[in-house]
Amino acid sequence: xxxxxxxxxxxxxxxxxxxxxxxxxxxxxxxxxxxxxxxxxxxxxxxxxxxxxxxxxxxxxxxxxxxxxxxxxxxxxxxxxxxxxxxxxxxxxxxxxxxxxxxxxxxxxxxxxxxxxxxxxxxxxxxxxxxxxxxxxxxxxxxxxxxxxxxxxxxxxxxxxxxxxxxxxxxxxxxxxxxxxxxxxxxxxxxxxxxxxxxxxxxxxxxxxxxxxxxxxxxxxxxxxxxxxxxxxxxxxxxxxxxxxxxxxxxxxxxxxxxxxxxxxxxxxxxxxxxxxxxxxxxxxxxxxxxxxxxxxx
Numbered sequence: 001x002x003x004x005x006x007x008x009x010x011x012x013x014x015x016x017x018x019x020x021x022x023x024x025x026x027x028x029x030x031x032x033x034x035x036x037x038x039x040x041x042x043x044x045x046x047x048x049x050x051x052x053x054x055x056x057x058x059x060x061x062x063x064x065x066x067x068x069x070x071x072x073x074x075x076x077x078x079x080x081x082x083x084x085x086x087x088x089x090x091x092x093x094x095x096x097x098x099x100x101x102x103x104x105x106x107x108x109x110x111x112x113x114x115x116x117x118x119x120x121x122x123x124x125x126x127x128x129x130x131x132x133x134x135x136x137x138x139x140x141x142x143x144x145x146x147x148x149x150x151x152x153x154x155x156x157x158x159x160x161x162x163x164x165x166x167x168x169x170x171x172x173x174x175x176x177x178x179x180x181x182x183x184x185x186x187x188x189x190x191x192x193x194x195x196x197x198x199x200x201x202x203x204x205x206x207x208x209x210x211x212x213x214x215x216x217x218x219x220x221x222x223x224x225x226x227x228x229x230x231x232x233x234x235x236x237x238x239x240x241x242x243x244x245x246x247x248x249x250x251x252x253x254x255x256x257x258x259x260x261x262x263x264x265x266x267x268x269x270x271x272x273x274x275x276x277x278x279x280x281x282x283x284x285x286x287x288x289x290x291x292x293x294x295x296x297x298x
Contacts, residue, residue, distance in 0.1 A: 001075045001169065001170075002073050002225055003057060003170060003171050004135075004165075004166030005206060005209035005210040005212070006213065007057060007059060008214070009210070009213035009217055010059060010222060011054060011059065012214055012217075013081065013221045014059070014079075016219075017081060017098070017100065017103075018049045019050075019052060021100055022048050023045055023048075023049065023098055024098060025045055025095075025097040026041060026044065026045060026094065026097070027095040027097075029088075029090070033093050033112070033114060034117075035115045036116075041069075041116075043067065044063045047067065048064055049061050049062065049063055050063065050064055055070070055165075056129065056130050056161050057161070058071060058072045058128065059071045059073070060125065066122070067119075068124070068125045069118050070116070070118075070128055071105070071115075071116055072115045073105075074113035075109075075113060076108040076113070077106070077113075078107070078225055079222075080103070080104045080106065080221070080223065081101055081104075082101060083100070085097060085102055091106050092105065092106060131161075132164045132165035133163065133164050133165060134165050134166075135166070135167075136203065140195070140196055143195070143198075143199045143202075144192075146164065147163070147187050147198070148190075148195075149163065150187070151186055151187055151188040151189075153186060154172075154176060154183055154184070154186075154187060155172055155259050166206075167202070169227065169259075171209070171235075173235040173260045174235055175202050175206075176266065177234045178201035178205050179194075179197045181194060183261055183272070235260050237249040242264065247265070249262055250263055252272055
């Protein structure tokens with residue numbers, strides 16, 4: 001799922017291409033994409049984009065007459081830009097034809113989760129905001145208050161859009177690795193020093209990756225938006241050596257997501273229990289990376 005750094009890169013590229021440009025036509029080919037009926041989506045045709053905004057992981061296009069087109073890419077939605085017009089394609093869930101080029105939306109896989117809404121006015125736009133804290137508009141005290149507002153694991157808290165804005169599965173892994181904290185640590189049991197470490201790691205990680213994406217894209221439109229980057233420290237790096245200590249990265253799978261971590265750097269050498277496997281193995285569940293390797297050999 002595109003997260004804060006990806007959305008920042010998209011917004012920068014969109015500002016250079018569609019800001020103050022007129023939308024000539026919009027074509028929606030997926031019956032699952034559009035999640036609003038009033039005002040009709042055709043009402044933005046012929047209007048200019050006056051503002052671009054991020055709300056959590058949503059990209060918001062502000063048109064004339066206080067109309068807002070709100071796009072949530074979810075897990076597999078991606079944007080593409082081409083100069084001039086593009087030929088109709090079944091791969092495009094939506095096509096936005098501007099006076100200077102065409103923006104298209106695609107979504108890999110069969111589960112179509114991306115959504116598009118058209119709302120009118122600031123209040124209607126605010127109603128779509130999950131309410132998570134903006135990391136770069138807050139201080140450590142505000143961060144700590146949001147983090148400790150309920151007693152969840154750090155992984156769950158960081159990726160909850162009602163608590164923190166723009167952070168998801170991939171960057172929560174990277175943030176926790178940078179902070180040297182366990183993804184299963186409970187928010188209300190963290191010391192002030194650990195909260196401070198997490199706050200700085202969150203800001204640094206999101207800043208570094210945003211800068212990296214902006215530099216990588218340069219003047220081109222970002223086309224390599226993915227949750228799995230070879231430069232990442234732990235996310236998607238299962239069984240690969242930790243860049244800090246060399247221990248093999250471990251993971252916990254649940255539903256369609258996974259948590260990646262370094263046992264040495266983050267959990268004091270302990271393996272975190274995968275729910276399904278640990279229930280199956282019970283007392284035989286390995287407690288350390290060494291025990292896990294021994295189990296595999298036997």
